[in-house]
Amino acid sequence: MSTTPARSGQTDTAFSRETAVAYVIDAVESTGAATRHDFDIDRIVTTVHAMADDWDFDTLQRATFWRITSSFIKL
Numbered sequence: 001m002s003t004t005p006a007r008s009g010q011t012d013t014a015f016s017r018e019t020a021v022a023y024v025i026d027a028v029e030s031t032g033a034a035t036r037h038d039f040d041i042d043r044i045v046t047t048v049h050a051m052a053d054d055w056d057f058d059t060l061q062r063a064t065f066w067r068i069t070s071s072f073i074k075l
Contacts, residue, residue: 020055021041024057028041
């Protein structure tokens with residue numbers, strides 16, 4: 001993720017499609033039970049972005065994120 005210093009010492013993160021892809025890949029691989037190759041990452045990113053109306057996927061409830069993600073498991 002791209003960050004720039006904010007005035008009060010905090011960081012201001014710029015969210016984009018690229019950061020969203022990285023977020024989804026990190027989420028699906030975080031447990032070690034699956035890899036990015038087990039999911040259609042592009043469709044997950046597109047669907048979550050449409051639902052959240054934002055590239056910051058933390059704005060969406062985790063249960064909703066995982067419901068969408070589970071819909072795009074490759075068989």
